[in-house]
Amino acid sequence: MTKRSWMKLLCMLQICFLIFGGLTIVLPHQAQAASNVKENFQVSGGVSYKDTRLSTSSTKQAIRMLEVNMNDPYTTVGIGIPNPLNRLAKTTTQALEHHTQGNLVVGAINGNFFDRGLPMNLISKDNRLVHAGTVYSGKDKYVNEPIAFGVTASGKGLIDHYNIQMSFVHNGTPYPITNTNFERSVNETILYTSSYTKEYPNTNEYGTELVVTMPNAPTFEFGAGETGVVESIRHTGDKNHVYIPKNGFVISAHGDAGAAINHIQVGDSITLSIDIDEKWKNSAYMIASGPMLVKDGQVSLSMDPNSPNAKQRAPRTAVATDATGEKVYLVTVDGRQKGYSNGMTLTEFAEYLVSIGANRALNFDGGGSTTMAVRYPGTTAVKLANSPSDGKERSVSAILMAVSTAPPGKVKTLDVKKSKEGSILVGETITVSPTFAMDEFYNPITVAASDLALTEANGLGTINGNTFTATQVGKSNITVTVGDATVNVPIEVVDKPLFSDIKSPFWAEKEIAYLVKKGVISGYPDGTFKPNATINRSHAAIMLTKALNLDTNNVQDPGFKDVPKSYPYYKEIAAAANAGLLKGKGSGKFDVNGQLTRAEMAAIIQRAFEIPNVNNNYFSDVSKNHFAYNAINAVTAQGIAAGYQDGTFKPSKSVIRSEFSVFLYRSLTK
Incomplete structure (x- = not known):
């Protein structure tokens, strides 16, 4: 079967799933997988959640997905960046920290890889560089190409390569910068900012370091040069630390790079230049990771699929977009839990992402870091939804969040409960109490019992507030109303129980x-x-x-x-x-x-x-x-x-x- 024929068949299967509510998914590298949707509900006006279980004769998979509609005026995908940068915290903890009035976090997943507390790859926010990160050599490495997910200036999701240029200019001569806030290596030039994990660069004496200050703290905005003055210099052989100024930065150069700047003097002017390619300009944020899993609707790994890390079945996390960037998918699959979820190889994960409509997909940190959090109907904040392979939620670096900015609305959805289930006797009293209520944007609304308006059309009893007293035998509904929301509660009134030792409800x-x-x-x-x-x-x-x-x-x-x-x-x-x-x-x-x-x-x-x-x-x-x-x-x-x-x-x-x-x-x- 050609790739085009395979994609056509896959689209037909997706349509069948939407029509019939379940299907058997057939992936090229997997046995026939039976699909069962365990949970499927709307989280907010523009975000839905689905918990899908796949099973074959030899594997089981537990897959969670948040589908985010970027066209919804009150919906976006946001980023949670550690502060300080080397801080690790649980995905749910970080989500709750960003959960504020007007910025309601309704779902979250863990983000890119991290090492010794620091993000390993590029992060930017509001068109400003936060961390340059590293791209590793070798196709056996997860992040071997500069690829990021972000939200563009037009508000759409984007997964693509990026090209970051970092340098500083002295007397018209540019000098390249290798990385930011990272361990300095041979012949490298590292930019240290106040976001670094220490107050000083943790470097040895085999390099030259320029301490540059400015009238105001630097913003590191893409495309905007920032000029400061060399306040002090630490030359090669000096074992004393230089401190990173809040209103400046430190340039640390080793070997040939250090020798090239030995002529710079205290008092000289330095202009810092950081830029990104045009498609990423003015983006809300960027978060780099790897490998690319899906490109142009087809499995396309930017990593060797036969390398050990790619071939093992493990918990996985990814972000994906459709062809327009108007839909963003936050996806996790649990793993390393026999009988519940085996996890996926990167190829299997990519195939599944293609099956849900992904045009582009980018792998995030997996294993014990794989985390999915979601706000369940009627609740105020997210909670852990998946089953991490560590047996508990792991602290991670950056996260991605499904965010609702919808204003408070009126009650649209209402759920209530009776004080007693089953039939009630003539003369017996029951109360109706709210369990939860939501507005038109699925945001929770606090409703008290006194807010409920009760009516009963068949005259089987009397109503006082949220209390119903049965007076006649029969079946009916108590209609409960709050604002625009209405729910019917079935009741059955009986004259007396059949037997004194069978109290309703009784199993038989x-x-x-x-x-x-x-x-x-x-x-x-x-x-x-x-x-x-x-x-x-x-x-x-x-x-x-x-x-x-x-x-x-x-x-x-x-x-x-x-x-x-x-x-x-x-x-x-x-x-x-x-x-x-x-x-x-x-x-x-x-x-x-x-x-x-x-x-x-x-x-x-x-x-x-x-x-x-x-x-x-x-x-x-x-x-x-x-x-x-x-x-x-x-x-x-x-x-x-x-x-x-x-x-x-x-x-x-x-x-x-x-x-x-x-x-x-x-x-x-x-």
Whole structure:
């Protein structure tokens, strides 16, 4: 299949996913992967969140994604830069620090790589250089080309190469600068600013250092030269430190670079020049990383895909854009957690990003740094959404944030809860309380119980504030309103409970009520049902006879020694035995008081409702030699019976009244 044909097929699969809500994703380097969307919700007016799980026979992947619409007037992707630059903090911590009125952080991921606390790659903000960073040689390195993600002057996301030029000019002669705030190496010139981790350059005596001051603190703006005066010089061999001025900078040069500036004197004028290529001019920020994963809608790694770091399955983080830059995707995949998420190779990660519509994608720091934070509906701030491979959230350097700048709005979405679930009695009172409310921009709004307006159309009760008192039997809805938001809360008012020991809600309430109404089962004289009491074989005969309307007037004597014609339930046992539903227990006896087991229950249900055998065994404790092997698997396949969480059926366990009621109800209503 050609690349063009593959992309066409992939687009068709994406359309199917949107239509049907799920699909099987086929990636070239992966086995067929079944896709399941675990969570999918709107975070703000321009940001949505999706938690997708992929699985094959050998791998599992947990992928989270924030999709950001840069066309939304109240939405952008922002950057969180450490202050000081070598400060590390959790992604959620940094997000909360940037979360302010008018700048609501609704999602965040970790950013680029870092070493010894410092970002390893370029960072700029507001068209000003923060940190030049490093580009490494060798295709086995993550960042081997100068590539960045940023938000352009037009407000769109951009992933592309960059070309930064740094130099200083003395008497008309330019001298190149290698890097900023980085360890100085052979023949390099490093610019040290007040953002450095120490008050002085941590350099040895084998270099020349110029301390330059200015009337005001330098801004390091791209394209704007800044001029200062050499205040002092530390020459080669001097072991004393020079201090970085707040209103200036230090130029530290080694070897040939140092020799080239030995003629500069105290008092000389120095002009600092930092510039970036035109496409990045006036950008809101830039954050460099690598490798490039996707280019022009195709997998395109700027790193050797067969190098060890690229081939290993690991947690990954990336930022991606569509072809217009109007959509930005913040994506993570967890890893190194067997049975939950294996992680991806860089090629697999790139293939997945192509499948979601990425035109460009850039890899960020992964492994234990991979972090996804999101603001869940109704909450005020982000919280950790993924499962970091360290078992806890790692402190990282810079982060990217999905930001909502929407102003406070009116209540648009409302969620409430009742003080009691299930049916209520005539005369009983319930209260309705708010759980959360959101405005039209999905921002949380505080709503008190006193803000709720309640109405109920069918006249089943009276309303006082947020309290409803039932007066009539029936079903209805309580309509709850706050501002423009309305939610209906279903209610059911009953005259009295069926039985005094079954309080609504009860797990088998519906099934018991159904059988009582049909006259199949009844309670005890004291008004109880005794749902946990065991069923004996006589009880089973009675209920089956009533459920199946068996003829009890014209029965043949089954000949059980312990069931004479004078026995109270003789006719019911005889009718059930005549129908082939119940059999004796040996020695010519029926065992009238014997406790009905789960295995016997399955056998009776299969016979009564003629349920066919299945070629499957669902339970570890039911062997093929068991007398009820076929019956147990047959009723399980029909959804009538179920096992326990440990994979067993417990065939010898006695059946209780509520349990038998559920099995019988399911059989009758199938």
